[in-house]
Amino acid sequence: MERSLVLLKPDCVQRRLMGKIISRFEDKAIEIVAMKLMQVTPDLAKQHYAEHVEKPFYPGLEEFITGAPVVAIVAQGLDVVRVIREMLGATNGLSAAPGTIRGDFSSSRQMNLVHASDGAEAAAREIALYFSQDEICDFDSCMVSWCRADDE
Ligand code: CMP
Numbered sequence: 001m002e003r004s005l006v007l008l009k010p011d012c013v014q015r016r017l018m019g020k021i022i023s024r025f026e027d028k029a030i031e032i033v034a035m036k037l038m039q040v041t042p043d044l045a046k047q048h049y050a051e052h053v054e055k056p057f058y059p060g061l062e063e064f065i066t067g068a069p070v071v072a073i074v075a076q077g078l079d080v081v082r083v084i085r086e087m088l089g090a091t092n093g094l095s096a097a098p099g100t101i102r103g104d105f106s107s108s109r110q111m112n113l114v115h116a117s118d119g120a121e122a123a124a125r126e127i128a129l130y131f132s133q134d135e136i137c138d139f140d141s142c143m144v145s146w147c148r149a150d151d152e
Helices: 010-014 018-027 042-048 058-065 080-088 101-105 120-130
Strands: 002-008 031-038 070-077 114-116
Touching: 002 018, 002 080, 002 120, 010 018, 010 058, 010 070, 018 031, 018 070, 018 080, 018 101, 042 058, 042 120, 070 080, 080 101, 080 114
Parallel strands: none
Antiparallel strands: 002 070, 002 114, 031 070
């Protein structure tokens, strides 16, 4: 079982797409084990996007990600990091395939609606940035036995 940090970014919140996007993850039987609406501060943005801080697009990215609340989610499932990245599609909404979340809802490289961790190591680091351990709910999902076989 794997976890990923998912952020519904400010464009997703402002465009009232939160419910639609969360439904895509629920429809795929991905577990949501933590979720909150919160404001990203410039300091948190710099920690989250540490690898981009020196890039020319970073000031615009920080202004965007701190410009309205985000919904931070811890998603859980088998191979969930890869599965969610594939559900999102390419970074630039204009290049993302139809049927992916960005392909269906975004026409922008910066305003691409959703962030998801790009690997298990990044997921652990990002989850710790956004959530304390006691905010993550470890519970038995009643539908797991109808979503995959015991040996999967
Ligand atoms: P995300 O998956 O959150 O990871 C880094 C973010 O930076 C990315 O989504 C985009 O929102 C943004 N981004 C990446 N490349 C560019 C770029 N060249 N110009 C502006 N924003 C970018």
